[in-house]
Amino acid sequence: MTTRQRVHCVPPADSMTIFLSRVVDAFRTGSWEFDEPMLSDARTLDHLIQAR
Numbered sequence: 001m002t003t004r005q006r007v008h009c010v011p012p013a014d015s016m017t018i019f020l021s022r023v024v025d026a027f028r029t030g031s032w033e034f035d036e037p038m039l040s041d042a043r044t045l046d047h048l049i050q051a052r
Contacts, residue, residue, distance in 0.1 A: 023034050 023038075026032075026034050
């Protein structure tokens with residue numbers, strides 16, 4: 001049995017830029033898809049800050 005190796009090359013990407021672009025696009029189109037995840041992140045950050 002021969003193992004075949006496959007390589008898929010993709011250009012480098014800035015994941016934060018991609019994410020923020022999607023957030024801005026969602027805002028522009030009236031989508032609420034990021035509301036809960038971002039509010040959850042904000043609450044977690046607040047808990048970490050308060051725990052110091």
